Amino acid sequence: xxxxxxxxxxxxxxxxxxxxxxxxxxxxxxxxxxxxxxxxxxxxxxxxxxxxxxxxxxxxxxxxxxxxxxxxxxxxxxxxxxxxxxxxxxxxxxxxxxxxxxxxxxxxxxxxxxxxxxxxxxxxxxxxxxxxxxxxxxxxxxxxxxxxxxxxxxxxxxxxxxxxxxxxxxxxxxxxxxxxxxxxxxxxxxxxxxxxxxxxxxxx
Ligand SMILES: [Zn+2]
Numbered sequence: 391x392x393x394x395x396x397x398x399x400x401x402x403x404x405x406x407x408x409x410x411x412x413x414x415x416x417x418x419x420x421x422x423x424x425x426x427x428x429x430x431x432x433x434x435x436x437x438x439x440x441x442x443x444x445x446x447x448x449x450x451x452x453x454x455x456x457x458x459x460x461x462x463x464x465x466x467x468x469x470x471x472x473x474x475x476x477x478x479x480x481x482x483x484x485x486x487x488x489x490x491x492x493x494x495x496x497x498x499x500x501x502x503x504x505x506x507x508x509x510x511x512x513x514x515x516x517x518x519x520x521x522x523x524x525x526x527x528x529x530x531x532x533x534x535x536x537x538x539x540x541x542x543x544x545x546x547x548x549x550x551x552x553x554x555x556x557x558x559x560x561x562x563x564x565x566x567x568x569x570x571x572x573x574x575x576x577x578x579x580x581x582x583x584x585x586x587x588x589x590x591x592x593x594x
Contacts, residue, residue, distance in 0.1 A: 391417060391419050392412060394418065394419050394420075395411045395412040395416065395418050395419060396410045396411075396412045396413075397410070397444050397445070397446070398410060398411040398418040398442055398443070398444055399411075399442070399443060399444070399445065400414060400427065400429070400440045400441070400442050401440055401442075401443065401451065402429075402431035402433065402434060402438070402440055403439060403440065403441065403452065403454065403455060404431060404436040404438060404454060404455065404456055405433055405434040405436070405454065406454050407431055407432070407433035409432075411442065418442070423447075424442060424447075424449055425441075425442045426439040426440065426441060426442070427439070427442060428440075436456075436458075436459075437458075437463060492556065493554040493556075493563075495583075495587075495588045496554060496556070496561050496581045496588045497554060497563055498588070499518060499563075499587070499589065499590065500549070500551060500563040500565065500579055500581065500590070501549060501551060502514075502518055503515060503518040503519075503579070503590050504548075504549035504565075504577075505548075505549070506518060507532055507536050507546075508546050508547060508548060508549070510533070512531055512532075512533045515531050515532050515536075516529070516531035518589060519531060519532070519589060520582050520584055520589035520590060521584060521589075523589070523590060523592075535593070543569065544569050544571050544573070545569065545570045546567055546568065546569050546570070547568055547569065548567075548568045549566070549567050549568070550565050550566050550568070551563055551564075551565040552564055552565045552566055553565070560580065561580065561581045561582070561583075561588075562578060562579070562580055563578070563579055563581060564576065564577065564578040565577055578592075579591075579592050580592040
């Protein structure tokens with residue numbers, strides 16, 4: 391094993407300095423072909439890819455070329471790192487924009503629906519209901535149940551969306567309903583898409 395390891399030479403690409411794998415404290419046994427290892431040369435102190443080869447294999451040695459300085463490798467590493475960071479950031483921004491676009495319609499429909507209800511805009515609130523909800527609630531829409539609710543709880547003054555999910559064709563928007571007295575309350579509505587528009591399909 392020692393004899394075989396001593397046959398394997400490690401050659402600096404810059405100055406041609408050679409030492410055996412064995413001298414480097416390594417072992418190469420029952421191996422074939424050549425390989426490259428990244429090293430600093432003890433003779434010329436350049437870093438680079440050193441060829442590991444065996445003289446009796448008749449390997450054609452590459453011509454000597456001045457090694458790239460260390461800063462070149464540092465720069466290359468930094469460039470690759472920057473590229474990966476850039477790709478990651480790009481991916482995350484793309485995902486964020488995609489999710490934002492997917493949720494924009496249901497969020498706007500929910501916000502609009504609560505705004506209409508809070509403003510006692512019966513027609514506007516009615517328009518934002520799904521066909522099934524319009525049929526169920528009748529021409530008065532959400533106005534009567536909402537009036538009863540506000541009579542008991544106090545007037546609301548706004549709604550802020552805090553969550554969105556769309557799974558298995560079920561789209562849900564959740565948020566916080568604010569009251570004039572400063573109180574808040576979580577609310578969740580389900581939405582469906584009818585004639586290209588998002589409509590409220592549940593009792594909010
Ligand atoms: Zn060298």
